[in-house]
Amino acid sequence: MNGNRFGRLFQVTTFGESHGEAMGCTISGCPAGLELSEEDIQRDLDRRKPGQSMITTSRGEPDAVSIKSGVQDGYTTGTPIGLVIENKDARSGKYEPFITAPRPSHGDFTYSAKFGTRNWGGGGRSSARETVNWVAAGAIAKKLLARAGIELKAHVNQIGDVEAPEVSFEELLAHSEENDVRCAHPETAAEMQALIEDYQEEGDSIGGSIYFEVRGVPVGLGAPRFDSLSARLGQAMMAVPATTAFEFGLGTDAAAYSGKERNDDWEFDDDGTPTPVENDHGGIQGGISSGEPIYGEVTLHAPTSIPKPQQTVDWETGEVVDDAQVIGRHDPVLPPRGVPVVESMLALTLVDFLLLSGRLNPDRVDGEPGEYETEYHPSNPRRE
Numbered sequence: 202m203n204g205n206r207f208g209r210l211f212q213v214t215t216f217g218e219s220h221g222e223a224m225g226c227t228i229s230g231c232p233a234g235l236e237l238s239e240e241d242i243q244r245d246l247d248r249r250k251p252g253q254s255m256i257t258t259s260r261g262e263p264d265a266v267s268i269k270s271g272v273q274d275g276y277t278t279g280t281p282i283g284l285v286i287e288n289k290d291a292r293s294g295k296y297e298p299f300i301t302a303p304r305p306s307h308g309d310f311t312y313s314a315k316f317g318t319r320n321w322g323g324g325g326r327s328s329a330r331e332t333v334n335w336v337a338a339g340a341i342a343k344k345l346l347a348r349a350g351i352e353l354k355a356h357v358n359q360i361g362d363v364e365a366p367e368v369s370f371e372e373l374l375a376h377s378e379e380n381d382v383r384c385a386h387p388e389t390a391a392e393m394q395a396l397i398e399d400y401q402e403e404g405d406s407i408g409g410s411i412y413f414e415v416r417g418v419p420v421g422l423g424a425p426r427f428d429s430l431s432a433r434l435g436q437a438m439m440a441v442p443a444t445t446a447f448e449f450g451l452g453t454d455a456a457a458y459s460g461k462e463r464n465d466d467w468e469f470d471d472d473g474t475p476t477p478v479e480n481d482h483g484g485i486q487g488g489i490s491s492g493e494p495i496y497g498e499v500t501l502h503a504p505t506s507i508p509k510p511q512q513t514v515d516w517e518t519g520e521v522v523d524d525a526q527v528i529g530r531h532d533p534v535l536p537p538r539g540v541p542v543v544e545s546m547l548a549l550t551l552v553d554f555l556l557l558s559g560r561l562n563p564d565r566v567d568g569e570p571g572e573y574e575t576e577y578h579p580s581n582p583r584r585e
């Protein structure tokens with residue numbers, strides 16, 4: 202079954218299972234001449250990696266990325282970029298009780314029913330371990346976006362019933378990485394942390410949501426109807442494991458707004474260009490970017506793997522198991538590790554649209570096709 206490739210021009214094809222030998226991906230369609238090192242990718246992988254704090258799973262993965270192809274002398278070559286991240290700390294024993302008894306609300310039953318196979322170690326391909334590949338590819342997309350003047354950031358804006366007040370983009374940039382929760386509002390972050398710890402102590406878990414914002418997106422990205430920017434962003438975000446909702450602009454709050462309240466009036470800016478007075482539309486109108494900041498929210502349910510006893514059934518013995526405890530190394534809450542995942546899916550979606558719109562040269566980041574002496578071939582022995 203397919204479904205392992207994301208993107209049309211900036212194509213990411215991923216592989217790997219939670220307890221397999223390695224995770225990895227191929228990125229085809231990255232223009233040549235982008236300065237790229239393993240450190241550039243590692244920075245974001247370290248933000249997603251397990252074991253980074255007391256409110257993440259204690260699985261001890263270094264998540265060290267190795268670039269296998271597509272980069273020479275520190276610059277992309279325009280050929281497929283191959284990335285591998287080895288799995289170093291897989292322990293399958295704790296999953297044995299669930300070989301023939303599906304964990305409640307995980308992908309165990311549906312994967313088994315669909316494929317007729319059971320990769321029970323860590324959930325196999327259904328595990329969010331897969332998102333390590335998305336973050337690795339997303340780090341490259343972010344570098345391309347930065348060259349185009351596009352900047353994006355996300356933070357955790359809700360855990361359980363604790364909600365953060367609105368924060369500015371500058372606050373997002375400055376504060377969201379300052380605490381373990383990844384909430385840019387420090388007082389709310391402390392409340393969220395305490396709430397997560399309460400659920401953790403009870404052997405339970407809790408849901409939450411992630412707010413994202415993008416600055417510098419040009420007018421005109423998106424191909425209505427079915428490849429509209431909102432439709433493609435929806436696909437990207439709904440692919441994030443445990444996501445139950447994606448919204449942009451006012452999102453579900455829009456239901457309570459009248460037309461007059463929600464509509465953004467037009468005015469001319471200093472150059473005489475039509476500009477919306479406000480941005481309740483969230484940077485997308487008619488499925489096309491308006492040039493205003495794109496912002497929205499992604500909701501993730503509570504992690505399903507909890508030590509609290511739950512009921513399941515063993516499809517081999519026919520028994521009902523009413524004290525199934527998913528004991529192992531699991532996240533008690535998902536948004537803190539989900540922040541780099543959401544940022545990556547945003548970046549991958551936007552870079553694809555930039556390439557499709559012709560705003561990014563698909564062959565090389567600088568220069569024109571046909572010029573064969575370029576500054577990013579420093580290893581050329583005949584070069585002065």
Ligand SMILES: Cc1cc2nc3c(=O)[nH]c(=O)nc-3n(C[C@H](O)[C@H](O)[C@H](O)COP(=O)(O)O)c2cc1C
Pocket residue numbers: 258306307308327328329332441442443444504505506507530531532535538539542
């Ligand atoms: C970064 C990240 C880490 C996750 N870690 C866990 C985890 O430790 N335990 C768990 O039960 N679910 C975890 N999940 C969610 C599961 O992968 C997800 O619930 C499962 O694959 C079933 O898919 P569904 O919830 O979308 O139906 C994580 C999700 C993300 C985005």
